[in-house]
Structures are given as structure tokens and as C-alpha cells.
Amino acid sequence: MSAECRTVVNVGPSHPSTHGVCRVLVELDGEIVRRAEPIIGYLHRGIEKMAENRSYLQVVPLTDRLDYVGSMYANWAYCRAVERLAGIRVPERAEYIRVIVCELQRIASHMMSIGSTGADTGAFTAFMYAFNQREQVVDLFEALSGSRLTYNYVRPGGVGADLPEGWVERCREFVAQHPAAMMEIDDLLFGNVICRARTKGIGVLTPHDAIGWGASGPVARGSGVDWDLRRDDPYSVYPRLDFTVPLGERGDCYDRGRVRLWECVESCRIVTQALDQLEPGPVQAEGLPRLLAPRPGDAYDHIESARGSLGVYLVSDGSVRPYRMHVRSPAFANLALLPMLAEGHTLSDLVVVLGSLDPVFGEVDR
Amino acid sequence: MAVTRDAIVTPRSVTNDYPGGVAGFVQKARSLLTGAAITARAARRPPVTVRYPAEKLTVSPRWRGALRLRGLLGRDGIELLTAQSPAYNSVIDGLRRSERLPGCVGNCPANVDARGQSFLIADDRVAEAYELVRQRNIMPGVLGRICHHPCETACRRNHYDEPIAIRPLHRFAYEQFQEFRPERLARFENTRGKRVAIIGSGPSGLAAALDLMRLGYGVSVYEKDAAAGGALRTGVPAYRLPRDVLAREVADLVEMGMELHCGVEVGVQIPLAELITRYDAVLLAVGLQTSRILPLPGAEAEGVRGALEFLRAGNGTGEAGVQGKRVLVIGGGNVAVDVARVALRVGASEVRLASLESSEEVPAHPWEIEEALDEGVIMTCSVGPEEVLAEDGRVVGMRVRECLSVFDETGRFAPQFGESLTNIACDVVVFAIGQSAALDALASDSDVKVTEQGRLVVDGSAFTTSAEGVFACGEVVTGPGSAIGSIAAGHEAAISIHRHLESIPVDASDRVRRPVPTYARYAEVDLRLVEDLRRRAVMPLADAEERARDFREVELGLSRDHAMAEAARCLRCESEICVGCTFCARTCPDLALMVERDDTPGARCLTRYELDLTLCSFCGLCAEQCPTGALVHTGQYELAFYSREFMTFDAAEMLRDPGGTRATGADASRHASEGGAAE
Amino acid sequence: MSFVWGLLYGTGAVILIAGGAVVGVWWERKVSARIQLRLGPQQLGPAGSLQMLADVPKLLFKEDVVPASADRLLFRYAPLAVFAPIAMSLAVIPFWAGWAPLDSAAGVLFFLAVPSISVLGILFSAWGSHNTLATLGGVRAAAQMVSYEVPRALAVLSVVVLGGSLQPSELMDAWRWWWIPVTLLGFGVYFIASIAEMNRGPFDLPEAESELVAGYFADYSGIRWAVFMMAEYGAMIASALFGAALFFGGFMWLPGVAGLAVHIGIAALIITAVMWVKWTFPRLRQDQLMTFCWTVLTPLALVQLVLAVVVALWL
């Protein structure tokens, strides 16, 4: 069939399965996708520009709005870059708390992703179950930071506030029940024959492409690329914690989704260990000026977010505001794979592939 | 699902396939049944839904809802800490427990209400401010000149620009108070009929005297010198504390009913035992009288002197016998700096300070050192005295050894010396390395025990000595310290004497030393960004060249305007009254807050406090840094409005307690005023 | 006379379907809510049962949008074209011993054939909307509905073989309880194929929310869309009632009105099961849907047919 006979379908920018505001221009041959071009930028809010006119502390709320499914990550990555730039040593307790909240955040974020795999394939109930788990994490975060979504919790030099009373017990309760709940979702979703049929062999990403295209996180690990910054470029207190990095073999949507699922189980293990090792102490570096003015220079630091390696590149000119902030967004790199992965599959698969890349457009478009 | 936790082990590879053939088909069919079973089981579980709005989730206490103000400048007054001495401690403790103790008050040994002082001065109630301060800091005029102001170190303002000039404000209050003095001094009568003798008229003795007078005791103070003041008179140089100021403050105390006996040395003219029998209680506040001199080789040579003797001579007569000589001061503390500056004033040709510590670690206050350097004192840091070089029994120099480090890793004093030696030429060596008490004469005829090292045996919390009815306080108990520290000790001793005399039992909590609160260490603030009107008032200083020649006062005092402006800078920490410091607005990333205030003395008020709810990102940074705790988050989250105009909350709106979670915006009040006509 | 009967019957069918849809939608919202650990409609009436009384007037008073680029005639009347065959199919369902509203000799055939006409309506709406996603949905629906006719018919055929008649009333007279185990497989096929026929999850590809937003009725608003929804629920009710009669004997268990209640009860159970399935399983893909129809469902239906034939002959 020649290109002229193809149907061009515009999926988005407001479409139930674009997970935000992505527009995918799809050229269809019947139902087969011949070309899918993601058009992004519908949520380009200019955060990088805004950061140039805000003090280092005032940027933290902005980073919340980057990856709004997992605000803690952007907080942390940004704070790490600031700390590197300003030479701040973070107290150990703060590091543990950061690890705990970020692993909980991973669960919350993956719940969204796994749930939307269900929603994309039409199993809405699984989404609800996953979201129930997410709500519990959100509750924990609310007790911690006072907000359900934009936490503004991890700050340069530590964290915003110490754990409230009874929080550790609540957290333990959550991680104790979470793996079993995950297994239920696994049975309901990834064990289901229809879901398998919908996700297996769809959107296969080869390890070579994954590396070349800069894919990271569960997307890369689903393809068997054994790369996890928590283990391979260890930061914070991760070297003291024991965890497995689940890997996929085929690089299809199923593997990506299931890597996320098992990562949640591993996160529970990490949280348990971190809670065990948590010791009292300060949660903010001492003697931190209200207005940070790091010496001129640039620094980059990255963490393993739910979507992959999330890096923040900061340039300082010695003033109290960053001269330039750039966010290396994993979702941005992962989304670039969509045309390659979706090609040759049907329109129904397109949404599954898009969902399996788990883009969050706050982060993609920044 | 009956899965135990141990059974869940993450596989290395997450890929899994159905087996082929019939087994696979069975598994496929089973997966459908499993799914149906899961949903069926879920349907039997109770729903997790919150029946909003009939029932509501309890939001976390940290929930960052809409903001609210607890109090407002111009509408609400702040709490002045005005309790009488024994009750004052419990006021402070109460505040500390509720975490509402301002840093300045908490860090002051005597817990002087510096916050109240700033409030009153900014309100043009200076005399009241003086009296407020005098409650705890018995001589604001004196301490306003010489205090080492720990309050300013803990000042919250350090976080934003520079601390409030609390000490200069004390002095300003004193100076203004002079106008009102005659009509505002009330005499305290001896209502209880009991009398207390206080030996020593230094800061601690006078503090105890005033407290005891307030409590209704008769107080007699014995001073061995010709005038009262103790170390304030003999030790503190006159360029820092003019003698007439001290004299007037003491005179005020005498006017208030204190009996002062000068030139009476207890132990020599009157035996202590006699005082003990004549008075219901005796307080030893004799301070430290002798300087320590290192037993170095050559230390007995002529020209080696102790700091206290030197200061006494220099301060008293303006002549210390160093005219035209080169003076070397050993020590890095404030006394050493005082010695050096006095030496300059009494005509030394060259004054050099040799401290053990490096220039960063010198214990003397940086501003003192700076002033000394301005005046021409030379500093030699990181050297330890090795030997006094003497020729014909006269000092010609000092050999010093390089000092590598003074403190070990744990912060203990453990100097490490290097190899290199230097000779410093000088004619006079003054040791300012510590002081000790001279109690032999005093205690010789009484039951008061003195240790072999020449120290009093004192209970550190009750200030009682080994003799019944004899108390001790001040530096004789605590060792060398600050004037305000001695005053604090005087207050405590007065409480102890009061207890003793009234037979008030001492409970356990009173015996525990009050914990010293720790305040945030403030990092250096980048003052490049601070506007002038936010800067600390600069204390005018006399010209360095001029002042170094005589004992004229160095600090010239704040002008009225400056003092008012300075007092208005106070953030009134923890008062829960918004003072319009604008730091919330400055911290807000979104410029959602607009704060303006009017600083007219006597009519200070907030002219504008607006929260533009449409811009707020609920990040909580504003409330987090609100120094007063006036700006707080509410649990209120139902913020729905029919119009954007109503989404800007003014001060009145901000002050209303929303009570519950339903948004009470301007709409609600309007709705109420319309009597629900729209229904 | 027959015209009056027809009018009466038509009104009755519309009322039945409308009422059934109202109850059905409420029931579905409740069932899905419970499965999803929610409460579902709650505010109007006991357990929110009057929720539909708010929804329906709202849709009634909604603006009736006809897209500018739409084929107005097709667009406007497509909902009726979808609804009418469904309403007609109710006619042959036996509600009473020896009685069906239209007790035709080819009643079973009528039931299998007439609802399929609604495919045309769906195609009308899809084409008339002049919307790519709607067209895709319409084409999917056509393919799906036509294909799933086959296993569905075959499954029903096994009962016909056992009963030896195509007339619903006669078929019901012949019904015996032991048919249930014999035709259980057939019922399974009928059940699945019916779900596909009425475009419900997991076979809701034509209106797949996550892919096509709303499929063929994406451009319909207000009451026209409500008619589509009624048709969907009507198809569900019809299939359930018919299935309950044919495979489970319907009113045969008890005499009189009680029998009717049993009949409706069984149908309600079937409808609940349909909802349960929808809210449990993911959606298939178009090619998988067709593969499933031709490689699994149709052979199973044939197996059932053979079984029925064997049983019938053996008798």
C-alpha cells in the first residue's frame, strides 16, 4: 500500500491513554501502525528557564512539578546536584530518609505505571487495585511532608522535616502487606492470558537499541540491560542495602511491566532494611545559609528514578540563583523509542507500548 | 491471597511463558478463573471509599492547606516576659517546652527579654523597655556596653542578614531612661524583716541584691574597694564602660534600697563569722582577684605581670608603668585584648598579642579583636610561650614556640607544638591566661570550706557553701566567665537564698541544671543581596587614632532614629504575631504573598498582608521560615470559589480561623451577609 | 389488529429496555464499584438506585450535537437503526409457558438474525460521524459482530437440536433439566459470543476507551448517545433472557409468575456475570479477537453441536 492510502490518526494531545498530554501522529495501514511520531511539548512549562530566576531553595518546588508521579526523585536529583555544587554534607539520617521515601515513591510511581498497563489494555480494575496501593504511599507522604503529590520534601542539605511520630510503624505495615498485594495484581494482570497476549512480543526493544537510545530504568532493564544506578553508580546509602535488580529477557511490554512489578517488591525490601538501619540524628546539614551561593562551576548528579536515570545539571555563576539548570529526563529519552517500538503493531498496541514506556509529561516536556 | 512474604522472592529474570500444549491451555484457562476469583474476592471486601463530604479523611498535622495568621502587628500585642525572679524561670521553661522560646532569650544566660525590649523600643516605650530589661539584666546601661551578647549570636535574623543590635539597644534604653529616672525609681521596702549580706559588688552580687530587694529582703553589700562595681570597675577598661555609667547604675540600686558599704574588706575589717551571725544569710560574690602566671623560666623577672593587676592599675590610675615600653600580652581571650588596648592607652610604644590559638580560633570576640587591630595592636597567633628572656632580672623578650593545633579532635584543650622558636622583643610581659580566687583571708575564720586549690566548696545548682546560710555565686563559683553569666548566677543565688530563708523545699527539678538549649548555627549570609534598610544599625565608633590615646568611650551609642529602626528590625521570634518581616514573601517562589508595614513609632502596624491563593503553590516554605510562627498552614483544603477575585485573602481573612475544612473565603461571609438570599 | 399489537408490543419493548437499561446501568455501576472496592452511586435513593433518574433527564436536556462534517441523515438515525433490531429481538423471547410475544415458527432464527441488523446502524453511525476513530470503531464492530454470529448460532443450534424445534414456545415445552449439563459448553460459547455481540468488555474493541476514546458513538451526545447505551443494555438483556430460557429453562422451574421471576433471576445472574467479566479482564486485540472466534469458539460450538446431536440421536 502506498503512503497516500494510509490513514493519519491523531492520538492526543488529550487522549485517555497518552498518560498526559502527548500527541502521537499515527499513520495507519488498516489498523497497522506504519509510523508513529510523538509530538511533545504540550506541557513544556519552561521550568529550566524559571529556575534561572529563583534561589536554589525556591527551585525545589519547581522540581516537584517535573515528574509529578514521583516528585521525590526530581527533588532528590536536584538536591544532589546542589549539594555537589555547594559542597554540602548531608547527615546520615537524612540520607536514609531519602532512600526510604524514594523507594516508596518508586512503588507509588510503578503503581501508576502498572495500573495504566491495565487501563490501556482495558482492565480498569487492576488500575484501581494498584492505585489503592499508591494511595497508601501517598498517605505516608502526606504525613511526612504535608502534601499528597508535590512534596517539596527533599531539600538541599537534607530533608524538610524529620519523620513524624509513628510513621516508621505505618511504613513497616505498608511494606509488609505490599508484596502480597503485588502478587495479586500480578495474577490479575500479568498472569492473565489476555493481558499476556496483549503485551508479550509487543514493542520489542533490543539491548543494543536500549543502550544506543539512552533508555534507562525499567525500559532498559526490561530488555536485559543490567544497569541500575543504585547498584552501578552507588549513591547515598545504597551500598549498605541488599537488593536484586530484576531483569527482563525479551524487551517487550510484558517484561517492562513485570520488571516494574518486581522492583516494587524489591523496594519493600530496601525500605525494610533502611528502616532497620535508621538511627536518630539531625536531618538537615548544619549551618546551611538561607540563600545558597555555591562557587562558580557546574555539577551533574543523577539518581535512579522510577523511570530511569534522572540527572540534574546545574551551572552556578556564584550568585544565589542557578545560572542554568538542565534536567536529564529519563522519560524523554525513553519516549524517543516510541516510533521504533510501535511500528508494525496495531493501534491497540500503540497505547500499550506508550504505556509501557511510562512517560510522565511534566518530565518529558519540563 | 495466601502468599506469605518469604515466598515472594524476586526472580532474576521476570520473563515467564506458558508451557506449550495442554498444560499451557489449562494454565491459560486457569488464569481467567484466577482473575475472576480475585475480583470476586475483592467484591466481598469492604470498600475503601471515604464517604466525602459526610465523612472526611483526617489530614496529617503537617498538611499544607491554606495559610492563616495567628496574630498581627498592630492588632495583637506580644507577650512580655515579666515575671518576678523565682517565677521567671518557670516562664522560660514553659516557653522552652512549647518550643516558643526566642533564640535571643534562650541563649542569654540571664534570659533577658530582648524581644520585648525591641518591641517596646520600636513602639517608643523606651522607659518600659529599660525596666523590662532591668528585671533580669540589672544594669542595662553597663551590660549594654560590655556584654558579649550571646543573644545576638542566636538571633534568628542571622539567617536572613545581620542580627538585631540588642546590646546597643540596651544602652540606648538606658540613655533614654535617664530622662525618666527620677519619677520611675521606686524604693523596695524590707517587708520580710530579714536581711542578707552580700560580699562583693560585682555583677552577680548586685543581681542577687536587686532580686532579694524585690522579694522584700533588706540587703547590705560589702565592697572592699572604694566604689562598687567589682570587676566591672577594676577589670573593664573605662573606654568600654565609662565609670559614671556604672556609678549611676549602682546609685540607682542604692536608691532602690540597697545598703552599700564600700571600702570594707570582709575577713580583714569584719570577720565573715560576724556577718553570718548578724545577717540571716550571707552571699559570697567576691569574684576572682588574682591572675595566673605561667611558671616559665624567667617568669619571676621584673616586667612580668598579671592581667588583673595590670588592668586594675591601668583602669584605676591611667598609669600602669608601661609608658614608652613594648608590651607583650600572652593570651587570646577578651581579657588579653582588654590588656592590650589598655596598654596602648597608658602609653605603651608597641603592643603585641601572642595567642596560642590560630587567628580563626582566638576565643576573644572578633569585634574586639578588630577594634584592637584598628587601634594598632599587633597580633601574633599560633605561638605558645616557651621562656621569658630576661637580662639583669628585667624582661627583654619572650621566646615562643610555634603551636600547630590547640584542640584535639574531640575538642579538648591539648596543644600540639612544633619545632620552630621565635624571640619576641618586649619590655613588659602581661599574662592574660586565667584568673583565680583569693579566699584565704575571707574564709579563714568561718566554717566556709576552701579546697586546696583555693576554691570554694559550692553546690553548683543551689549555690550553697559548706556553711549554713552562706551562699556563693558569680565567678568565684563558675570560674572566669561573662558579666551576664555572673548576673544569671546572681539571680539563681537569690532564688536559693529566698528558698533557704522561707524554708521552701527544693524539689528535684530545681536541682537539675537547666539545660542549655542549642540553637541553629547560622551560616554566613550573603550580604550582597540585602537592602540597606534591612541592615543592622552600625554602632558609631570613635576614630581609632584618637581613641587609642586615652580612655574615652569607643562606642558612641545609637541615635534615636537608628535605635528605633533597629528595634523595628526585630522579628519577634515565636511570638505568633506577624510583624511583617516580609520573609515569607521573600521566600515564596511564586510571589503569592504581599506584605507591607508601617514603622511609625507608636503606631507600628501591618498595612497589607495578602495571600494570592491563585499563585500559591502550597510548598510550605513561607510557614517553614516564619520566625514568629504566626503564619501557619491550616487543614483547610476545600478551596473552591466562584470567582477569582475572592481568591486573594487579605489580612482580615488570613486572621480568621477557618475551623474545620470547608473554605471560608470572602464568598462565605458575603453569603452570610446576604442571608442566603441566593438560595 | 396486528398493527395495534405491534404498537403495544413496541411500546412495551422500549419501556422494558429503557427500564432495564436504567436498572442495568445502576447495577453495573454498583457491581463495578464493589469489584473495585468502591461504593458506587450513593446519594440519590437507597444505594444510589435513583442515580439514573438524574442521568437520563440530564441527557435528555443535553444539546444534540451534529458535527458539521457529519452525514446528517445517517448520523441522526443511526441510533435508531441500532436500537430497533435489539428491541425487535425481544419479541421472540418466551416469557410464559407456550407463549412468546411473537411466537414465530422461526423464532430462534429471528433472534439470531435480527439483532445483527444493528451492525448496519453501527456502520451508519461510524460513517456518518466522519471521524477516523469512529470509523475504525465501526469497522471493528462490523467484523466482530458478523464473526461472532457464527459460534453464537451454533451454540443455540445445539439446543434446537435437542428440542427439535425453532419455535421458542415449543422449544421450551421440550426443555428438560438434564439439558443443562449437556449444553453447558454451548452456554459458555453463547455467553462469550453474546458479550462480543453486544460489544462489551473484554470484547469492547469498537468503543475501546483507551484506544478509540469512545469508538463509533464518539460524536454522539445527549439522548442519541443514550439510545446507543440503551441498545447495548437492551442487547444484554435480550441475550440474557434468551440464554436463560434456552439453556436454563427460564420459567420452566416454577409455575406462573414465580416462573417468570426465576427466568428474570437467571437472566440477572447472567447479566451480573457479564459485568463481572467486563470489570475483570483486559481487552483483546482485533486480530486476537478474530483468532479466538474462529479457532477456539467456533470449534467448541461445533463440538457442542456434535454432542447435542449424539444425545438427540441416542434418545
Add this chain to the structure above:
Amino acid sequence: MTRMTIDELREHLCAAYPDLCPLFSVEFGDGVLLVDSARLREALEDLKELGFDRLGMVTAVDFGDEFELVYRLTSRSMRVGMFVKARVPRSIASVRSTVDLWPSADWQEREIFDLFGIVFEAHPDLRRILLTDDWVGHPLRKDYIDDSIIRRPDYL
């Protein structure tokens, strides 16, 4: 392979490409290779050869007269990351694309083109990515002026 330290990386780099060695420095714990924009492509090719198989991030910084291009490379085999920086003059803001070396540069270079206006030669599809196609100007340039921006006042 275990994690490589910066010093090992320097040695490794110097052994393989002595001409790149003097350009290598360490900043905030990260290796930085500061190259001339003319030699940028060559250096990147060399580094890819050396084992830097991932291009994690490409971005630019506006330094007034010059733009600094920052490439963040990661090597999985050496488990180390480093920067390559090059400055291009503002007047001729153009540099060779690296899409053929690392496909991940594709969108990132488009983003830089979009927000900074730096042209990547030989890029297969150099269009605006985040902003609308008819956008005027490049917002992340420091001199970008847009009437619709409400500047937040300097208020610290």
C-alpha cells in the same frame, strides 16, 4: 567490571588518546574533557571507541558570547561517566550532530535547537520539538525577550 575511578579513567584515556590527555580535568568529582568545537566530533568518536556507549545528556549553556555544549557520556563497561564540553561562538552557533554515534542525541539535539537555536549539522530531522513550530526566538538564551513573560521581581 568494578567501578573506575577518575584517576583510572584519566590514565585509560591518556593511554589510548594522548592528545586528549591535556584537555582532561576534574570538576566536582566528574571528569571533564574541554575540547575545541572543531575537534569536538573527533573527541566524541574517540570516546565512543574507548567504551562510552551511552550518551546520557546533551545540553547547552548560554555564556553570552559563546554557547557551551555539554555532553554527558557514560560507559557501562567501565562504570564511569564523564563530560565533554565545547564552546561554540554565538554568531556561528553550529556543531556537527552526534545522532549517528548515539541515537539518543536525536531528540536532545532537537531540544537544544529549539531552545537555544544551535544548529546541528547532519541531523536527520532538525525541527522544533517542545515549542510550536511557529515560535519566534529561542527561550533559553539569556537574551530572549518575550512580552508574555512576567518577570518575578528580585526579592530575596
Add this chain to the structure above:
Amino acid sequence: MAGVDEFARALEDTPGGGVVLTSIDAISNWARGHSLWIMPMGTACCAMELIAASFSRFDFDRHGSIPRPDPRHTDVMVVAGTITKKMAPSVKLLWEQMPEPKWCVAMGNCAVSGGIFHHDTYSVIRGVDEFLPVDVYIAGCPPRPESLQDGLLRLREKVRSESISPSRRRTVEGLLPLPGGEKR
């Protein structure tokens, strides 16, 4: 809306029709108020809370509100999240696709005024009311799901002032009753 409008006008012209119209209004407003179906125009962070609002924990369905992705089937557009200049035309288009009567809820400060993105940015629209008629503004960043539900309940109050007749519609401002007065 033409048909309904004509019907309403005809009723008004008929003697005694006003009474009928009033009762029809009462019914339709009640129905509309209790069946506010949502067009989830979720673009950014607030979309997460919008999702949460209709999920198990908060369950919008209890209020009779269900999210429908298709604008044609919905009554309320909940704009949840930042609207950029690139996105605005799409939002406007979707709004226009919604059949009358329709309402718009600006959820979260980005939709209300640009919120945190009000200053310094070049690509954000400062409030969805620049191009849509917003009925209820909900402050929050993001608002809690309850907050959104509360907003919709406020909207329900507002819907009561609607009429099927264009001449009878009135604008409501400042009507914000307290929850205690409501029957549930």
C-alpha cells in the same frame, strides 16, 4: 441546544407555560446537578488527583460524577493542570466539542492563574479563564481529591440557577453555602 431552546421559548409564550417551565427547570437542574459527568482535561500534576478522585479511595461515582474521555458525553470540563500555549488550542477545541449545557472547573492553581508558573515562563497560559468561561475555581497545588469533589458540589449549587430557557438563566456569584446545610 437549539431544539431545547425553541421548546423553552414556546413554553414561555404559552399562557401558563411559565409554571411548566419552572418545574422542568427544577427537574433538569436537579438532574444536571446530580449527574455532572467529567471531561478530565488533565494535563499535569493535578491530573493525578483527578484520577485519584474517581478511584476507589474517593470515588466520584458516589456523587453521580463519572469521568468520560469523550467530550460529547460530558458536562463538566475539569481543567487539571498547566495549560501551555501549545496545548490551549486543543483544550479550546475539546471545550467546543462538549454539548451544552457545560461547565468548566479550573482545578489547581495552574489552571486558575498559572500558579507556580505565573512568573518567568514563556510558554504557560496564566489561567484557563483566559479562553474558557470558568465556573468554579479550586485552589491547590494540586488540590486534594476531596477538594475537587467539593468544587463539584459547589458547582451543583451553581447549576441550580440554570434554566433551559435562555432568558431565565442567571449568574450566580458568591453563593457558597456551608456543607452543614446540605442534605445527603
